[in-house]
Amino acid sequence: MTQDSCATPKQDIFLSLAELAQAIGHVNRLELLEHLAQGPRSVEELSTRSGMAFANTSRHLQVLRRAGIARTERQGKKVVYSLTGPTEVVLLIKALGQMGEVHVATVGQRLNASYRIHDNMPPVTRDELAVQLGLETVLVVDVRAEDEFELGHIPSSVNIPMLDLHQNLARLPKDRMIVVYCRGPYCVQAYEAAGLLRSQGLKARRLEDGFPEWRALGFPIEISNVSDAVEP
Template sequence: MNIDRKWKDQLYQEFARIGKCLSSPKRLELIDLLAQGPKSVDQLAKNTAMSVANVSQHLQTLHEARLVRFIKKGNFVVYELADMSVANFMVSLHRLSENRLIEIQSLKTELLRDYESMEPIAMEELMERLEKDEVFLLDVRPKEEYERGHIPGAVSIPIEELEKHLSALPANKEIVAYCRGPYCLMSAQAVEIMIRRGLKASRLEEGVHEWHHYFEYSKSPLQTANKQHSM
């Protein structure tokens, strides 16, 4: 075996470590949850309907692959993503899967069946309308997730608190709600509540990480060159 072949075998073996780690649907769900902000093992167990023991085992595998890290806060162990590149990878994985697998598209349609009349606003349109101060952007995730990171200009009202804060929302602007991303129903539920109250509301399908992904891509030299070439 020549040196080049040995080097490549070792290289792809290391790549396969990440692939093997991501082969579990539950670990992918844990990464998606941690992309919204740090969470304790107990919180993750509650959100995924898994036992604390099972969550701990999955987190250990993710930690060994250096995709997550943890800190101790008193009697609690709190996990978070190792860095933003893990969240960006998940955005790319979601988009690739949705583009290549018709099953994903079918499941998404089924998930949003009760809200199919709600046409989502596109990210590019949202950015343009935010610049013109034409919309009110509402983040309906839990407060701690908002504080960890949010789309600039968004106001935080968690979905469970929305009913009691409806009177504070503007009646003269369209309200755009967003949550954890394309596979989260909180924004659709929030829009339904606001429309029943007579407010003009729509939802953004993407979340904060998709916004980061969009912003980085739209500002990239390749994207700029492609736009100039198409003009």
């Protein structure tokens, strides 16, 4: 009798979970999952955003699809990928990150060297921001790309992509707290944005994690056309 034939139901479940872990256990696939957490994307878009070759991007996406993590839809000549369970995927990666930050020295070292060097202030928590949304004392700024903002964003937030932030500094209010957010906990642009704004005399902090975690944990979102205008 083989070892497989003696497997218990628990071992069968653990085997399936191990296969799931193997599917996400690659640096490129984790990055693709971060992009897919913003919303559906074509293979071409994911290739451009990740900087990977089209064929390599497609290969990694197929691994995610076979594992049941992603699904496909054909739109004309394009194949569009989306997450089968956005909430579960986002929270799984969040838990993985928390484990790494506590127990893997290189993760903390990289955060200090490449992230906290821009902004080492404690972030605004989701609960704190939720009770301040819509108040005149707070301005929420989404520094993701315009098309990501259009797929979903925090209510009342304005979209100023990181590349455009410097040229919009004069339009930002000095009498309001500015809360910035990006794609997730390892999107360095939120750190860079908060640091830049404070260096220019503005009151600014970043939101903990990013938009996918906000949505996954049940906080309200909006889906609408982008508006990058900042009210004086």
